[in-house]
Amino acid sequence: MTKIAVLGTGLMGAPMARHLGACFDISVWNRNPDRALPLADIARVARDPVEAVSDADVVISMLLDGEATEAVLIGKGAIEAARPGALVIDMGSVEPECDRRLADFASCHGKHFIDAPVSGGVVGAEAASLSIFVGGSTEDFEYAFRFLSALGRPTHMGPVGSGQVAKLANQLIVAITIGAVAEALHLAENADCDPAVLVQALKGGFADSRILDLHGNRMVKGDFQPGGRSAAQLKDLRNALDAAAQAGLTLPLARTVTDGFADLVNNKGGADLDHAAYFLWLKSLC
Known part of the structure; x- marks a missing residue:
């Protein structure tokens, strides 16, 4: 049986594992x-990354x-310690250049590498319905497909790094749409229109979206327990x-929403709140 090592078992990594x-x-x-011990019923819990990957065919x-x-894949020796010919899959959200460097390092040590960041948050991780953006060779994508399909819907985007670019594009759409929904509900709340009724009334129209459904309802209920942390959203932006x-591009909407998240995270105590807490930041402006 194929052996897989999962490095990182936080909010997303634990249900994926x-x-x-x-x-x-x-x-x-x-x-x-x-964070790893609750998985002891279905996995071997390693003391360090090298122990985790020592007999792994696939490192996630x-x-x-x-x-x-x-720091983990290179600094702590995880790539070097994996089996010869092992496939390393970075499913975190990092800079495209970071994964290109990691791919070069892996190749120099006889390993394969793909980037495969995800969208869908904790809900998607728990439901195994993540959108997975894969960058790497066609052969490595085809090999990884059965592992990634256990977590959601993988799509091959192109060479290494292109998965991360796709994730950044996804995060722009998510953050800007959260900003739009927050502004709409903030207007409704302060202009004699019930925000909860508005969310329901918009369903099926051009303003409808998963963001409106999930995060709009979070805003209405004041539920900002993290599915996706605001600090992580800011990092991606x-x-x-x-x-x-x-x-050489200018992205005006991205710049505006980034400034809002930066203030929420750095000055308003919102780092560990769900990114729907952009609504709280907006309300703080009056």
Whole structure:
């Protein structure tokens, strides 16, 4: 049986590991061991990344950001310790250049590499319905397809790094739409229109969206427990703006919503709140 190591078992990584554990032989590691121990019923819990990957055919990384990912995959020796010819899959959201560097490092050590960031949040991870954006060779995508299909719907986007670009595009749409929904509900709330009724009334029209349904209702209920953390949203927005700058592009809406999330995260205590908490930031402006 194919052996898979999952590095990072936080809000997203834990349910993803559980789905993989139902189909494959897996090991897991997390920087905070308490986050990995609940998976002991379906996985071998490793003490460090090297132990986790030592007999792995596939290494899946689901870590916080590019810095953490490189620190574990390169700094802690996870890529080097994996089996010869192993496939390394970065499913976290990092800068495209980070995964290109990791792919080069993996190749130099006789390993394969693809980037496969996801969209769908904790809800999608728990339901195994994630959208998965894959960058890498056709052969590596085809090999990884059965593993990734246990987590959602994988789509091959192009060479290494293109999966991360697709994720950044996704995050732009998510963040800007959250901003639009927040402004609409803020207007309704302050102009004699019931926001809860508005969310229902908009269903089926051109303004309808998954963001309206999920995050609009979060805003109405005041439920900002994290499905997707505002700090993570801000990280992705900044990465998107960096990618745009490298391409010589100006993205005015992205800049505006990034500034809002930056204030929410850095000055309003919203780092660990769901990204729907942009609504709280908007309300703080009056």
